Amino acid sequence: MSAAPPPAPAQPPSWHLRPSTDADLEPLADLRAVVMRPDLERLGRYDEHRVRQRLRDSFSTAHTAIIVVGDDVAGSVTLRPAEGGGQVLEHFYLAPRHQGRGLGSDVLRAVLAQADARGQTVRLNVLQGSPARRLYARHGFTVESEDPVDVFMTRPPATTPAA
Secondary structure, eight states, rough: OOOOOOOOOOOOOEEEEEEOOGOOOOOOOEEEHHHHHHHHHHTTOOOOOOHHHHHHOOOTTTTHHHHEEEEEEEEEEEEEEEESEEEEEEEEEEEEGGTTTTTHHHHHHHHHHHHTTTTTEEEEEEEEEEEEHHHHHTTOOEEEESSEEEEEEEEOOOOOOOO
């Protein structure tokens, strides 16, 4: 008797981005606290107020999109112009219930495609030891510099071969 074939890998859920509104600020600040807590605690830097305030201080409805799966707010992503050109990717958070299913890769591909279409380099920083660093490396980001807390990464625009 032959063994049943292995189950097909889970497909990322259907999702879309919607523009953020001022009403998204506090739920996103809370999401940031949940998502970043393990890494910040590991680094000895978790502060209940500060983790939320950093998002409040830099939140921009003009550059932030809300990741929606069905009717559920799954997370956020911000792509804003960088000083000196290019874009800065920040506030890319997925609720834990949406992690590990390919959604982050799908969203990142879509956001990077926007920057690629404009020929722009994308920069970001990620906490030392964060699993997100592997995600970014898989999508072409390389380490530019690092310190004891942050890893600064960059990705040049993807080029397409001439036709």
